[in-house]
Amino acid sequence: MAQQAALPELASVPWRARADERWLLRYGRLWHAWTVLYTVPFLAAGAAILVLAPIAAPVALVALAHAWIIPELYAFRGASVVRPKGPRREGVAEPVAQGFLGDLLGHEARELHGRTGLALERAGLGAWLVGEGGALLVTQGGRRVHCFCVGVTDRGLPPSDRVAHLLLALRTDEEGFATVANHAFAGAPWRVRRRLPVAMRPALDAARARVASA
Amino acid sequence: MARLVRMDGSGHSMLAEWTERDDEAFEAAVAEFRRQLDEGYIGTVPDGPRSATHVRELPRDAELVILRRPIAGG
Numbered sequence: 001m002a003q004q005a006a007l008p009e010l011a012s013v014p015w016r017a018r019a020d021e022r023w024l025l026r027y028g029r030l031w032h033a034w035t036v037l038y039t040v041p042f043l044a045a046g047a048a049i050l051v052l053a054p055i056a057a058p059v060a061l062v063a064l065a066h067a068w069i070i071p072e073l074y075a076f077r078g079a080s081v082v083r084p085k086g087p088r089r090e091g092v093a094e095p096v097a098q099g100f101l102g103d104l105l106g107h108e109a110r111e112l113h114g115r116t117g118l119a120l121e122r123a124g125l126g127a128w129l130v131g132e133g134g135a136l137l138v139t140q141g142g143r144r145v146h147c148f149c150v151g152v153t154d155r156g157l158p159p160s161d162r163v164a165h166l167l168l169a170l171r172t173d174e175e176g177f178a179t180v181a182n183h184a185f186a187g188a189p190w191r192v193r194r195r196l197p198v199a200m201r202p203a204l205d206a207a208r209a210r211v212a213s214a
Numbered sequence: 215m216a217r218l219v220r221m222d223g224s225g226h227s228m229l230a231e232w233t234e235r236d237d238e239a240f241e242a243a244v245a246e247f248r249r250q251l252d253e254g255y256i257g258t259v260p261d262g263p264r265s266a267t268h269v270r271e272l273p274r275d276a277e278l279v280i281l282r283r284p285i286a287g288g
Contacts, residue, residue: 008256008268009284081288096225104260121264133288149288156223157283164221165282168258171266182287 007176019178078147078185079195081134150181
């Protein structure tokens with residue numbers, strides 16, 4: 001059997017470094033530093049204005065609002081990778097695709113996917129939550145979430161088939177999967193969780209618990 | 215009975231079935247597998263609880279071979 005350990009889609013992104021554990025750690029630190037860099041100046045400016053010119057309090061409030069809104073927008077962008085998107089081909093095909101995906105998942109993951117729409121997969125880099133058009137990776141003992149935007153090129157597939165496509169690619173080559181995917185955000189789980197649809201939040205809790213218990 | 219399944223807009227389609235001893239059925243499955251690769255599908259064998267292998271030729275001894283579309287960063 002002619003087998004390949006690497007994901008064939010890597011050929012479409014030859015310029016990217018392979019996304020291994022060190023890469024994820026570095027990216028997580030960069031995102032952390034970036035968050036501090038664009039938050040602290042607004043906080044400092046707001047505080048300074050309040051101290052030096054209390055009459056300009058509205059301006060200080062605008063600065064403080066920026067310090068709050070910008071990180072929220074980034075977290076929203078991260079959480080959005082797993083939001084359902086694209087045409088909803090949920091007619092006859094979706095139950096068939098759900099059954100097929102269910103065969104690939106274990107009992108616990110199948111039940112979680114039924115409730116949340118996300119498939120939980122424990123792998124070498126951490127715990128993945130695979131959605132229709134993206135995936136979340138919980139790492140560092142559950143203290144950090146990486147958000148990846150990745151999907152199937154065929155948009156006519158039912159939602160569960162899209163998840164199954166990503167799951168099979170992930171199982172074939174986890175680092176290759178993370179390399180092909182576009183990294184959208186990294187940050188604390190609570191920042192991503194509050195921007196997830198309510199139904200999906202238990203999946204993130206389960207992924208964190210899975211990583212913490214490992 | 216081994217199966218060649220394609221994930222497509224219908225959920226999934228069974229394209230071929232074969233047994234290790236049935237050369238004719240296997241050859242037909244191989245031809246279908248190659249036709250699907252030419253159309254851009256990728257062959258994957260789920261060979262463990264959390265493991266899958268990319269294949270470029272149809273493995274005779276696999277129980278299930280899945281054809282999927284390529285993925286890409288969004």
